Amino acid sequence: MPRRDRLKIQSPIFDLLSPIFVLKGRRMHSNVIILARMGEFFLKAIFVISASMLVSCAEGPVEYATENPGGYLHEISTDPADVFHRKVSHEADLEARGIQPPVGNTSWHDYWTKMIAYWSGPEGVGTHREVVAYIVEQRRARGLHSL
Secondary structure, eight states, rough: OOOOOOOOOHHHHHHHTTTTTOOOOOOHHHHHHHHHHHHHHHHHHHHHHHHHHHHTTTTTOOOOEEEEOEEEEEEEEOOOOHHEEEHHHHHHHHHHHTTTTTTTTHHHHHHHHHHHHHHHHSSSSSSSHOOOHHHHHHHHHOOOOOO
């Protein structure tokens, strides 16, 4: 009777499964090869699926953000008036805390002048007088001097 030797199979999946399987014949050999190829296929499939999920989410709109330590979500408005009010409030808070003006501005006065020009007019959130009045009101509420 011929002696059967164990078969040597080169596969990363087989290396993981080799302590479990004891190969004594060609049938077991073909089953392990099928398992190894299935493992390689599923590995590639998982890679392609996860890559496509990441790519498809890359251009999605941002609707919620967390800005507080509690992790509560709040809706971000895209209404220009809401954006203007939040921007003025945020920047007035920074000025009141003594933070430097945003990059590209020599002073806070320079920054507020640009803000007034940007947000007023026919495509802005109000007339020049309304925009200036709101900014002055927010700055006064934080104890800052007038423009």
